[in-house]
Amino acid sequence: MERFRASLTIYTATWLILVGGAVLEAVFILNGIARWPELFVLGVSGFQTSLILLFYMHLRDEPISVKAMPVVTLLLLIALLAGAITSVLACTPYVSG
Amino acid sequence: MSEGYLNQISRFLWRWLTTTNHKDIGLLYIVTSIYFFLVAGALGMLVRAQLTKPGNTILVGNEYYEAVTMHGLFMLLWFVSPLASGLANYIVPLQIGARDLAFPRLNALSYWLYLVSGLIALVSFFAPGGTASAGWTLYAPLTSDIYSLGKGLDLVGLAIILLSASVTLGTINFLVTIVKMRAPGMTWARLPMFSWTIVFTVLLMLWAFPTLIAAVFLLFLDRNFGTRFYESPLGGSYLWAHLFWFFGHPEVYILLFPALGIIADIISTFSRRQLFAKHIIVLGLSLGTALSFLVWVHHMFITGIALEIRKIQSFTTAIISVPFEMTVIAMILTLWRGRIWYTTPMLFAIGSIFNFIIGGATGVFLSSVPLDIAFRGTYWVVGHFHYIVVGVITFGLMAGLYYWFPKITGRMYNERLGKIHFVIAFASIHLLYMPWFFLMDMPRRIYDYAPEWAIMNLMSTVGALIFGASFLLPLINLTYSLWRGPRAPDNPWNAYTLEWLTTSPPPTHNFEGEPMITSDGRVVFIAANGGYSHHVHVEHQTLTPFGISLGALLFGLGLIYSPTLFTIFNLNVTLLSVVGVIVMVVSLLKWAWNDLHDRFTIPEPKALENWPLSGVDKVRSGVWVFLMGEMFLFGTLIGTWLFIRTRSLAWEPGYLSHDITIGLVNTFILFTATYFYLLGYLFIRRGSISGLILSMVMALALLVSFLLVKVVEWSHLVSVGYTLATGLQAQLYYTLTGLHGLHVLLGVPAIAYVIAKALRGGYTREEHKGVVEIGLYLGMVEMIWVFLFPMFYLL
Numbered sequence: 001m002e003r004f005r006a007s008l009t010i011y012t013a014t015w016l017i018l019v020g021g022a023v024l025e026a027v028f029i030l031n032g033i034a035r036w037p038e039l040f041v042l043g044v045s046g047f048q049t050s051l052i053l054l055f056y057m058h059l060r061d062e063p064i065s066v067k068a069m070p071v072v073t074l075l076l077l078i079a080l081l082a083g084a085i086t087s088v089l090a091c092t093p094y095v096s097g
Numbered sequence: 098m099s100e101g102y103l104n105q106i107s108r109f110l111w112r113w114l115t116t117t118n119h120k121d122i123g124l125l126y127i128v129t130s131i132y133f134f135l136v137a138g139a140l141g142m143l144v145r146a147q148l149t150k151p152g153n154t155i156l157v158g159n160e161y162y163e164a165v166t167m168h169g170l171f172m173l174l175w176f177v178s179p180l181a182s183g184l185a186n187y188i189v190p191l192q193i194g195a196r197d198l199a200f201p202r203l204n205a206l207s208y209w210l211y212l213v214s215g216l217i218a219l220v221s222f223f224a225p226g227g228t229a230s231a232g233w234t235l236y237a238p239l240t241s242d243i244y245s246l247g248k249g250l251d252l253v254g255l256a257i258i259l260l261s262a263s264v265t266l267g268t269i270n271f272l273v274t275i276v277k278m279r280a281p282g283m284t285w286a287r288l289p290m291f292s293w294t295i296v297f298t299v300l301l302m303l304w305a306f307p308t309l310i311a312a313v314f315l316l317f318l319d320r321n322f323g324t325r326f327y328e329s330p331l332g333g334s335y336l337w338a339h340l341f342w343f344f345g346h347p348e349v350y351i352l353l354f355p356a357l358g359i360i361a362d363i364i365s366t367f368s369r370r371q372l373f374a375k376h377i378i379v380l381g382l383s384l385g386t387a388l389s390f391l392v393w394v395h396h397m398f399i400t401g402i403a404l405e406i407r408k409i410q411s412f413t414t415a416i417i418s419v420p421f422e423m424t425v426i427a428m429i430l431t432l433w434r435g436r437i438w439y440t441t442p443m444l445f446a447i448g449s450i451f452n453f454i455i456g457g458a459t460g461v462f463l464s465s466v467p468l469d470i471a472f473r474g475t476y477w478v479v480g481h482f483h484y485i486v487v488g489v490i491t492f493g494l495m496a497g498l499y500y501w502f503p504k505i506t507g508r509m510y511n512e513r514l515g516k517i518h519f520v521i522a523f524a525s526i527h528l529l530y531m532p533w534f535f536l537m538d539m540p541r542r543i544y545d546y547a548p549e550w551a552i553m554n555l556m557s558t559v560g561a562l563i564f565g566a567s568f569l570l571p572l573i574n575l576t577y578s579l580w581r582g583p584r585a586p587d588n589p590w591n592a593y594t595l596e597w598l599t600t601s602p603p604p605t606h607n608f609e610g611e612p613m614i615t616s617d618g619r620v621v622f623i624a625a626n627g628g629y630s631h632h633v634h635v636e637h638q639t640l641t642p643f644g645i646s647l648g649a650l651l652f653g654l655g656l657i658y659s660p661t662l663f664t665i666f667n668l669n670v671t672l673l674s675v676v677g678v679i680v681m682v683v684s685l686l687k688w689a690w691n692d693l694h695d696r697f698t699i700p701e702p703k704a705l706e707n708w709p710l711s712g713v714d715k716v717r718s719g720v721w722v723f724l725m726g727e728m729f730l731f732g733t734l735i736g737t738w739l740f741i742r743t744r745s746l747a748w749e750p751g752y753l754s755h756d757i758t759i760g761l762v763n764t765f766i767l768f769t770a771t772y773f774y775l776l777g778y779l780f781i782r783r784g785s786i787s788g789l790i791l792s793m794v795m796a797l798a799l800l801v802s803f804l805l806v807k808v809v810e811w812s813h814l815v816s817v818g819y820t821l822a823t824g825l826q827a828q829l830y831y832t833l834t835g836l837h838g839l840h841v842l843l844g845v846p847a848i849a850y851v852i853a854k855a856l857r858g859g860y861t862r863e864e865h866k867g868v869v870e871i872g873l874y875l876g877m878v879e880m881i882w883v884f885l886f887p888m889f890y891l892l
Contacts, residue, residue, distance in 0.1 A: 004779060004782075004783055007779055008776075008779060011772065011775050011776065011779065012772075015768060015769070015771075015772040018768045018879075018883075019764070019765055019768050019769075022761065022764045022765070022768070022883075022886065023761065025886075025887060025891065026757055026760075026761055026890075026891060029752070029887075029891045029892075030752060030757070030891075037891065037892060038892060041887035041888075041891060041892060044887070045883050045884050045887060048880075048883045049880050049883055049884075052876055052879060052880050052883070053876075053880070055876075056872075056873060056876050
């Protein structure tokens with residue numbers, strides 16, 4: 001039961017991040033907060049895609065995971081981080097499209 | 098006709114229509130590809146006959162262009178790769194010590210789709226307006242409905258899409274088989290070169306063919322649904338060239354690699370030496386695989402593409418020759434000081450290396466931008482790629498046919514006739530193709546020419562006649578030997594690889610006992626574990642792959658040969674097409690029905706060294722591979738969007754033309770559908786069937802809601818005049834969201850299947866195969882939407 005709850009929490013958190021990300025993406029574009037919209041959506045999409053892939057490949061105790069692929073995992077983590085940083089930077093004056 | 102005779106015929110038909118055994122499928126591939134070789138060869142002969150002297154009128158105008166186009170397409174798509182597939186089907190499982198391919202039914206489906214695609218391409222000759230005539234590269238705008246009238250090109254397009262589907266299925270099968278089903282001790286380092294090259298070939302197929310599918314799909318829409326992707330003034334013809342050559346250049350290596358693998362194995366066997374620097378060759382081929390996706394622009398140097406891009410791709414094109422030079426040198430060094438046995442396969446292998454040096458060297462010229470501009474539209478290029486495709490690849494495949502003939506048939510061929518075949522073929526090929534390098538100023542694809550080119554063309558035609566006639570020898574030799582040749586021993590060549598350690602021909606289940614390679618490289622056979630037997634294969638005969646393909650054939654024929662029921666845009670929906678779709682759907686349902694009742698189960702291979710898919714069962718591995726291909730399909734279409742978007746000055750932001758609320762609602766629905774699906778997975782892992790069913794019903798309802806919202810949205814857009822005629826923005830929107838919607842739609846029966854299986858008690862806490870795999874598919878659908886939503890609603 002403990003494991004079920006823990007997994008449920010991870011699933012729900014991932015779902016919330018994805019849905020929340022989409023809503024924020026729309027709000028930021030519509031209100032002009034994203035100064036470079038193309039770069040911003042690329043960052044958000046990259047973040048969401050990496051998150052989904054990491055979710056499927058490395059769920060806690062899940063047999064779904066493609067094991068023994070540390071390089072791919074590392075790349076996905078880098079993509080996740082890069083997506084997050086890119087989308088934030090695209091909303092700052094430092095990178096104005 | 099006696100009843101016994103009829104029974105024999107029906108038994109024969111039933112056996113071959115329903116077989117799923119890899120050796121049977123391999124034989125079917127080999128025989129069918131040889132048939133298409135004869136078709137393509139006959140077309141090539143007609144072309145050469147026309148070019149014998151200036152002013153000939155054997156084939157002129159569009160007839161000539163049709164012959165040239167279909168000669169190229171049949172040779173490349175329906176002969177060379179399928180012959181390699183046939184050999185790989187037969188040999189690879191034997192070489193790695195497996196009982197069969199990972200997915201025998203998919204393997205049968207691959208073959209039948211291949212056959213049907215070839216038949217549809219053949220039928221296109223008889224379509225009103227003729228068949229495709231735009232050249233094998235199908236350059237835009239020659240393929241538009243202005244320059245290519247009639248339905249022939251549409252049939253060829255359909256044939257290419259079906260063939261690509263067949264290739265994709267084969268890709269999944271071979272990758273999973275080689276990764277997951279190698280015998281104990283068959284490490285990656287010990288994998289024979291032929292199997293290694295099949296790994297690289299299918300990886301290339303996996304990444305290249307989705308681009309071809311996407312490109313031809315857009316062409317189909319242009320010709321039948323009024324879109325204008327390839328006729329757009331915003332670089333429509335560039336777009337085709339980019340998409341086609343992103344597929345087209347890797348395709349060269351898809352054709353080449355299996356032949357190189359065969360040559361490497363043969364040279365090692367008949368030199369009595371281990372292949373020199375095998376690990377360097379493998380490294381070289383992996384580099385070649387990666388680099389092959391970075392050189393496509395050299396086919397577009399004359400299109401006026403940016404100089405910076407030309408410089409970069411000139412460099413990558415020059416360096417892609419390095420891995421192949423390394424391979425050739427390693428093969429020559431293997432021959433050096435070897436105790437060479439000049440058999441027919443060895444002669445073809447050595448001839449192939451010789452031709453590779455000529456074909457490769459003339460290709461390096463084309464990496465130079467100025468030289469490429471001079472040579473691109475001339476017979477120099479034609480000579481270069483014919484040396485590669487015929488001189489190297491066809492020679493390599495012929496070597497393979499001779500080499501494995503004793504293993505496949507259990508009979509020896511006539512060695513003297515084989516050697517005569519080699520001598521004639523080797524001499525005539527130079528007479529056929531060498532003059533083309535001296536025709537470096539003669540434009541290609543012309544049916545009449547200036548008198549100063551007459552001598553070279555005459556020499557070439559004489560060479561073609563001799564070369565073509567030389568193939569009568571193997572036809573006679575191998576056919577006769579099949580019935581009357583001396584019995585072949587198990588290992589007539591004293592070869593090193595595993596396929597020679599079983600009988601000739603091998604038994605249905607390949608080996609008596611389980612092969613295992615010990616740490617010192619010896620092969621031992623341990624008693625069979627009972628997991629496989631001859632009877633398993635008999636039970637696994639199925640008509641469904643044939644049924645699905647037959648449906649596709651009827652659908653294709655229906656496009657031109659049937660009364661029209663109704664018309665959508667320019668596409669006639671006919672009675673025969675509808676029947677075809679029904680046959681396909683019924684066959685698919687039968688397939689699912691068999692699965693639902695566990696009627697086609699194959700024991701999972703033992704968990705061995707199978708990086709990078711350790712711990713993942715073979716079905717799930719196959720789904721991962723399939724999804725990689727799907728990513729390339731959508732990646733190509735998203736790339737198309739980017740290509741058009743960056744060229745358009747009048748692009749209206751998405752939120753001005755589309756209702757962003759609808760987009761957000763659908764995003765929420767799709768994410769939540771996947772969430773519920775995964776909840777179902779969590780429930781079944783707890784053993785809760787009711788939880789699984791409830792979650793699946795929710796997921797199903799949400800997917801249907803997604804589609805309904807899409808229908809409402811499309812209806813509204815059409816009602817306010819936002820149609821395919823509105824422009825490229827609308828065409829991209831309908832195409833991409835439509836294709837994505839089709840993927841969502843396919844998720845509906847998939848979830849319904851899970852529900853049906855759960856209801857009949859097919860899942861338990863421990864055993865719930867299929868649930869995760871469909872979940873992965875939905876994850877992919879979700880990921881694509883992550884890109885489509887901002888592309889069409891926000892930007």
